Amino acid sequence: MDRRRRIPRPAPVGTAAELDRGLQPERTTLAWSRTALACVVVSAVFLRWLEFYGLWLLLMPLLTLVAALTIAGTQHRRTRVGVHAIRHAEFDVDPLPMVLLLALAMVLGAAGLVFVVLA
Amino acid sequence: MAHPPEPQAAHDAGRRDATPQDPPGQGAGGPADHRGSLARRLFPDGETPDPRVSLANERTFLSWIRTGLALQAAGVAIEAFAVIPEPGRKAVAVLLLLLGMLVSGGAFVRWIGIERAVRLGQPLPLPLIAPVLGIGGAVGSVVVIYLILR
Structure with missing residues (x-):
């Protein structure tokens, strides 16, 4: 028996391309991916100070990696919710991801200010 | 077709x-x-509102956040990699980081403002962070060029 058949796969995400030729949910999901990547890149710049500040500095990339993995893990659901919203012409905006992303950006900025002033 | x-x-x-x-x-x-x-x-x-409007607003917010993150990365890099000589380097780094945080905060305020305006059928608010970013970016670029060439 083919073992590959036993691997559970997530349900495929449909599209609403016939209603939404701009593919808005897909583009929004990609925008979240770019943002996650940007967060990781910013935290990676901090690693230049690793010798100066010590291993505590690894908390910065660790934090952004957790955020990036969280974003990646919710992408499937995000696209599915967006497609459902297009199909049913209703969308309940969830501000929590935006609030958390803003908090992450502020933490990165505040940490950068502290490290720059102390350097 | x-x-x-x-x-x-x-x-x-x-x-x-x-x-x-x-x-x-x-x-x-x-x-x-x-x-x-x-x-x-x-x-x-x-x-x-129309889901497409909310999704477009979300993407605009994310785009502004990435702009803020890029400014923060530039601020950290200028100090961490000693791109320009002191004096002035630390001040430029701090200004870029503050500008990045301001843009990020402004992105959130604008996202809320647009969502509220669309829900109420009102005109969209003016993009106040755009001139801040433009002026801040221009001043920062001039200062960095001066510090590199002096």
Whole structure:
């Protein structure tokens, strides 16, 4: 028996391309991916100070990696919710991801200010 | 090739007005308002807009956040990699980091402002962070060029 058949796969995400030729949910999901990547890149710049500040500095990339993995893990659901919203012409905006992303950006900025002033 | 017509919601002002077919309480604050507490607090009034408008607003917010993150990365890099000599390097790094945080905060405020305006069918707010970014970026570039060439 083919073992590959036993691997559970997530349900495929449909599209609403016939209603939404701009593919808005897909583009929004990609925008979240770019943002996650940007967060990781910013935290990676901090690693230049690793010798100066010590291993505590690894908390910065660790934090952004957790955020990036969280974003990646919710992408499937995000696209599915967006497609459902297009199909049913209703969308309940969830501000929590935006609030958390803003908090992450502020933490990165505040940490950068502290490290720059102390350097 | 004939394409199916887009839903009517795409052709109005981005706002899905309540129709007689809508069940009662679909508007904000109604008895059947099933949104989360944070959404109800941030967007207490108005009608659910076209999902495409909300998704576009979300992407614009993310784009501004990435701009803020790029400014923060530039601030950290200028100090960490000693791109320009002291004095002045630390000040430029701090200014870039503050500008990045300001842009990020402004992105969130603008996201809320646009979502509220669309829900209420009002004109969109002015993009106040755009001139801040433009002026800040121009001043920062001139200062960095001066510090490199002096």
